[in-house]
Amino acid sequence: MNIQMIDAAQTRLKGHVRKTPLLSSPFLDEIAGRRLYVKPECLQHTGSFKFRGAWAALSALTPETRKRGVIAFSSGNHAQGVAYAAQQHGVPAVIIMPSNAPQLKIDNTRALGAEVVLYDRETENREEIGDTLAQERGLTLIRPYDEPQVIAGQGTVGLEIAAQAARQGLETADVLVCCGGGGLTSGIALALEARAPGLRTRPAEPEGFDDVRRALETGRIQPNPTSLGSVCDAILTPAPGKITFPIMQRLCGPGVVVTDAECLHAMALAFLRLKIVIEPGGAAALAGALFHGDQLQGDAVIAVATGGNVDPQMFQDALTAFL
Amino acid sequence: MNIQMIDAAQTRLKGHVRKTPLLSSPFLDEIAGRRLYVKPECLQHTGSFKFRGAWAALSALTPETRKRGVIAFSSGNHAQGVAYAAQQHGVPAVIIMPSNAPQLKIDNTRALGAEVVLYDRETENREEIGDTLAQERGLTLIRPYDEPQVIAGQGTVGLEIAAQAARQGLETADVLVCCGGGGLTSGIALALEARAPGLRTRPAEPEGFDDVRRALETGRIQPNPTSLGSVCDAILTPAPGKITFPIMQRLCGPGVVVTDAECLHAMALAFLRLKIVIEPGGAAALAGALFHGDQLQGDAVIAVATGGNVDPQMFQDALTAFL
Numbered sequence: 001m002n003i004q005m006i007d008a009a010q011t012r013l014k015g016h017v018r019k020t021p022l023l024s025s026p027f028l029d030e031i032a033g034r035r036l037y038v039k040p041e042c043l044q045h046t047g048s049f050k051f052r053g054a055w056a057a058l059s060a061l062t063p064e065t066r067k068r069g070v071i072a073f074s075s076g077n078h079a080q081g082v083a084y085a086a087q088q089h090g091v092p093a094v095i096i097m098p099s100n101a102p103q104l105k106i107d108n109t110r111a112l113g114a115e116v117v118l119y120d121r122e123t124e125n126r127e128e129i130g131d132t133l134a135q136e137r138g139l140t141l142i143r144p145y146d147e148p149q150v151i152a153g154q155g156t157v158g159l160e161i162a163a164q165a166a167r168q169g170l171e172t173a174d175v176l177v178c179c180g181g182g183g184l185t186s187g188i189a190l191a192l193e194a195r196a197p198g199l200r201t202r203p204a205e206p207e208g209f210d211d212v213r214r215a216l217e218t219g220r221i222q223p224n225p226t227s228l229g230s231v232c233d234a235i236l237t238p239a240p241g242k243i244t245f246p247i248m249q250r251l252c253g254p255g256v257v258v259t260d261a262e263c264l265h266a267m268a269l270a271f272l273r274l275k276i277v278i279e280p281g282g283a284a285a286l287a288g289a290l291f292h293g294d295q296l297q298g299d300a301v302i303a304v305a306t307g308g309n310v311d312p313q314m315f316q317d318a319l320t321a322f323l
Numbered sequence: 324m325n326i327q328m329i330d331a332a333q334t335r336l337k338g339h340v341r342k343t344p345l346l347s348s349p350f351l352d353e354i355a356g357r358r359l360y361v362k363p364e365c366l367q368h369t370g371s372f373k374f375r376g377a378w379a380a381l382s383a384l385t386p387e388t389r390k391r392g393v394i395a396f397s398s399g400n401h402a403q404g405v406a407y408a409a410q411q412h413g414v415p416a417v418i419i420m421p422s423n424a425p426q427l428k429i430d431n432t433r434a435l436g437a438e439v440v441l442y443d444r445e446t447e448n449r450e451e452i453g454d455t456l457a458q459e460r461g462l463t464l465i466r467p468y469d470e471p472q473v474i475a476g477q478g479t480v481g482l483e484i485a486a487q488a489a490r491q492g493l494e495t496a497d498v499l500v501c502c503g504g505g506g507l508t509s510g511i512a513l514a515l516e517a518r519a520p521g522l523r524t525r526p527a528e529p530e531g532f533d534d535v536r537r538a539l540e541t542g543r544i545q546p547n548p549t550s551l552g553s554v555c556d557a558i559l560t561p562a563p564g565k566i567t568f569p570i571m572q573r574l575c576g577p578g579v580v581v582t583d584a585e586c587l588h589a590m591a592l593a594f595l596r597l598k599i600v601i602e603p604g605g606a607a608a609l610a611g612a613l614f615h616g617d618q619l620q621g622d623a624v625i626a627v628a629t630g631g632n633v634d635p636q637m638f639q640d641a642l643t644a645f646l
Binding site: 015018019020021023026027040042043047084108111112167268271272274275276277278308312315316319320323 | 344346370646
């Protein structure tokens, strides 16, 4: 992994991936106690940054390999990103999803052109199903984060932040990133190391699922005890990746931990002051910037709002609770 | 009014006004029956395009005049745009608002640094109050739409659309614009005439408040019979302006009329598919693009989502009704 791979990904993404703006509001600045900038990747194609990594991975394959198609395991944002990137490349995508996934997610993934293969979480092994299909059809597996080209694609968020921060005259700031397996966090960190070394990348995670914070603090990967119990479904990965962790260890931290209620509150404030829709897991960084200013340094902070694929009822509950 | 004034406004706005992206979703394309692009001016500072016109007008004043301050009549998006643009210029702003305006709007306008002067709609005349204050303090009145520099500022939306459409390879398309007094519509039309003559500007208005559509059709301004009875509060202006109407008559039309329910439905779809928050009056153009495709020409359409300052309860009602 290096900055050249991220630059190359940016070249391949140009014209296909949306360059998201940097948003701000004087009302949020006041709550945060400093200038607060939000990078709204919820506005990215398919509603999350995952489309960047999917495009970067697909476009890095040889034409022959790509033509046979790709496969991914996901019921969430990675599924939609891979499905749509494959459709735009005109190649098949198979997405393996649990049969009890929400019908809307299954329908959306199909509508983006993917073949959805359902498996029973209780009785079937998704890796076996995936391996068999991949071998039979020559499909390439696209991992959600522990995959160099995916990290390179997510790193283009960091290149955009570096350029946008420079235009704002921002030389030093904490950059908070909602963190699951660390693909986006490590990609951004590599980009900022090269292009904006005064910006420090810090993972934001929900309480009880702060595996990255703990791993950075102790130097050892200790998986979260459970994967259930937070509304931040998009970032409840059990542990950082084998590729992403060493990068984060070298460049990132310390981690910031937020509560579910703070994420929902941040969603409501993003609705009111920025006019964007973010999901709970996509609000962790903004929640950190708004409500944990005592842990931040400097007079400015950048928060990446990583996705917006939220259930309408949960969104309404957040507005009711906090506005 | 000419394209040179819009170009000059763009130069003055650079670095102060947000350049909004062009959003799209394959799910919305399918509903619209053609490629649909949305220009989300809800992401502009203060949540609507009005900040552009306010900045253009303020920055066009001589330093001596500007220093004395500005005044505006509005309880809505124009108020917030003028207040924040004045605050950013470091000059005083007085906003005249009805005393029964929602407390949140009064608070927001004050928080953006303006002095809010309340008047009683039943017993007082706002023009008299405004004239007296303006004379006493040497304030400059910033009209919401019938004002050349305001139109020039709003026209910068058209310059951005022209450049963005060219990058998409879009040479011909209808451009739907939520239309009140016509400041934005006429500004965009002038910009497109000069820079993207294949793009046709068409006003979108709520049913019963289609004064611009009727004026364009008959050649005569006939004010709406009432200003009450639609959820699209941002665009319920009684009649097109003296400056804006001749421009629209030369360049725009025919008008598209949408129902309140279609606006609320468009808001819900913008939440689900674009992850943006738009207000009812800011959804009229998108509603026209989604639900009145039979009145449009060509295989692509652009809709300007003009603002996002919506009451949380109304937003929730839209989600409940249509998702």
